Amino acid sequence: xxxxxxxxxxxxxxxxxxxxxxxxxxxxxxxxxxxxxxxxxxxxxxxxxxxxxxxxxxxxxxxxxxxxxxxxxxxxxxxxxxxxxxxxxxxxxxxxxxxxxxxxxxxxxxxxxxxxxxxxxxxxxxxxxxxxxxxxxxxxxxxxxxxxxxxxxxxxxxxxxxxxxxxxxxxxxxxxxxxxxxxxxxxxxxxxxxxxxxxxxxxxxxxxxxxxxxxxxxxxxxxxxxxxxxxxxxxxxxxxxxxxxxxxxxxxxxxxxxxxxxxxxxxxxxxxxxxxxxxxxxxxxxxxxxxxxxxxxxxxxxxxxxxxxxxxxxxxxxxxxxxxxxxxxxxxxxxxxxxxxxxxxxxxxxxxxxxx
Numbered sequence: 001x002x003x004x005x006x007x008x009x010x011x012x013x014x015x016x017x018x019x020x021x022x023x024x025x026x027x028x029x030x031x032x033x034x035x036x037x038x039x040x041x042x043x044x045x046x047x048x049x050x051x052x053x054x055x056x057x058x059x060x061x062x063x064x065x066x067x068x069x070x071x072x073x074x075x076x077x078x079x080x081x082x083x084x085x086x087x088x089x090x091x092x093x094x095x096x097x098x099x100x101x102x103x104x105x106x107x108x109x110x111x112x113x114x115x116x117x118x119x120x121x122x123x124x125x126x127x128x129x130x131x132x133x134x135x136x137x138x139x140x141x142x143x144x145x146x147x148x149x150x151x152x153x154x155x156x157x158x159x160x161x162x163x164x165x166x167x168x169x170x171x172x173x174x175x176x177x178x179x180x181x182x183x184x185x186x187x188x189x190x191x192x193x194x195x196x197x198x199x200x201x202x203x204x205x206x207x208x209x210x211x212x213x214x215x216x217x218x219x220x221x222x223x224x225x226x227x228x229x230x231x232x233x234x235x236x237x238x239x240x241x242x243x244x245x246x247x248x249x250x251x252x253x254x255x256x257x258x259x260x261x262x263x264x265x266x267x268x269x270x271x272x273x274x275x276x277x278x279x280x281x282x283x284x285x286x287x288x289x290x291x292x293x294x295x296x297x298x299x300x301x302x303x304x305x306x307x308x309x310x311x312x313x314x315x316x317x318x319x320x321x322x323x324x325x326x327x328x329x330x331x332x333x334x335x336x337x338x339x340x341x342x343x344x345x346x347x348x349x350x351x352x353x354x355x356x
Contacts, residue, residue, distance in 0.1 A: 031081060038189075051192040052183055060088060172308055180301035188299050191248045195302045199238040204258050204283035204306070210235065213263075213282070227263055227282075228315055234284035243289065243302070250291055251300035257286040260312040284313075 038045035038053065048057070048064075056068035058081075066084065070076045168177060181193050203210070210232070217226045243252040263280045294300050 051189050053187045174307040176305040178301040178303040190299045193299050195251045195300050196244045197302050198242045202238050203236040237285055237287045249294045252289050253292045253303045254289045256306040259284045259309045262314045264316040
């Protein structure tokens with residue numbers, strides 16, 4: 001009947017009566033659902049910045065309001081719409097909230113006993129926080145569902161990109177990691193994927209070692225630096241670099257040659273944690289980047305390829321005692337005297353034979 005209410009039918013070839021049609025026309029739809037084929041309407045999808053299929057987008061009074069990111073289930077969607085109705089019309093009487101009524105009817109028909117207030121509450125984290133446990137996985141899944149149900153208003157300034165942070169545990173072997181847009185619920189539009197990025201911080205090794213070296217440098221009283229000049233800067237050569245892709249089907253690939261550097265300095269040995277050799281190891285990086293091109297059906301990704309150099313660098317500082325210096329000096333003088341004596345003897349013999 002809603003289909004009949006949305007369009008005027010002039011012919012008489014239909015399976016509903018005139019009375020049913022008149023009642024359908026009077027029906028006030030709280031939400032009208034429309035479907036757009038982005039293959040046939042590519043310009044419209046481009047103007048709306050549709051980057052994945054399917055995209056469920058809500059418009060209010062002709063303006064973009066929010067995207068739905070939750071599970072595509074009846075109760076999940078009616079719950080989301082009911083929350084948005086309360087957000088848009090906070091002073092609307094309860095009996096006039098059509099979406100709330102639709103949400104209640106959907107819960108009743110689907111046999112869902114969880115109320116809307118219970119779904120709005122933040123899921124409680126289990127007491128046992130064992131990574132990878134069944135309870136932890138269930139809590140993570142429920143948190144994802146909870147976030148998808150939240151009422152959100154689309155703000156352009158909040159959708160200019162994303163920020164990633166964390167660390168990776170990798171083997172001491174060549175490898176790579178990549179940053180790529182993916183979704184288990186969508187098919188991404190490859191030509192709409194832009195992986196321009198800025199590297200705020202990227203380094204190898206334990207960050208605590210770098211902080212310990214900086215403290216040792218501050219407390220250093222030896223008169224010479226803890227690490228060679230330029231070593232700390234070489235551990236993060238990409239920090240602050242910006243890589244922009246201006247055309248479709250492009251992305252930057254970064255190649256990183258990682259060089260192990262062993263440090264040995266009295267200021268480091270004074271720290272009990274740094275006294276162990278494995279904690280005095282830093283990794284310098286030789287970096288190069290290039291712009292790579294992709295096929296039209298492949299989603300671009302920002303790729304970081306690293307390779308551990310077979311050559312390592314050891315930086316040690318040793319003091320020489322005064323007697324070592326004297327011994328070396330005497331060795332030089334004695335060696336010089338001996339060599340000169342040998343040359344004098346050889347020249348004397350040569351001159352004597354020539355006179356005879």
